[in-house]
Amino acid sequence: MKKEIIQTADAPAAIGPYSQAIKVNGVLYSSGQIAINPNSGLLEIDDIDLETKRVMLNLKAVLKAAGLEFSDVVKVSIFLKNMDDFDRVNQVYATFFTENYPARETVQVAKLPRDVNVEISIVAFAA
Template identity: 50%
Template sequence: MAKQIIQTELAPQAIGTYSQAVKVGNTVYLSGQIPLDPATMTLVEGGMDAQIRRVFDNLKAVAEAAGGSLQDVVKLNIFLTDLGHFALVNEIMAGYFVQPYPARAALGVAALPRGAGVEMDGVMVLDQ
């Protein structure tokens, strides 16, 4: 099965040896997104609320570039440098997703690229 590389300028460009997403069949593997502004490639300002929203916006842009939406996400992984922000993630996530929600994991990590407080990646399955 052929793979298709997904790329959009509406999300940050890859800052390493990876693609924004890879589509294989009707499955799309979304690379981790940190709260970089795609226009400036710098971390957004405004605290954790702004960081979480930027990550969801970045994931949304890549999902749409792949021909889907956040509603097609079946698995979401959330990495936080402070698990004290878990409730804030839930609150903001409710504005981006509707039921049925994707399967999800939330992990506390020591550090993330560029000093980000949050990173998310996921898997989408598109309707055939």
């Protein structure tokens, strides 16, 4: 079993003792991404639509660094600060997938890192 650390400057650096993602036997496990702009290091949380888009762009960068795409994603976990944002998050999220949607859960949580509104993690596999 080979464990590969995935790291890219095109996504925010980890803000703790963890990796952006780990790839094991062709399966990618990402850490949760929040809306940190990797270029500026600033949070983009003023609007839930833009915040969700930034999170998805960060995940896209991690996927790319691992040689994968959103079509390779098999599982998504979405953590929301407020379930009232579900529809708006879902609309932005859907623009990154075209068919064969991954399995997913969305849960409301009491608090997220840096007091963001949404955090998303993924599992991907290239056949």
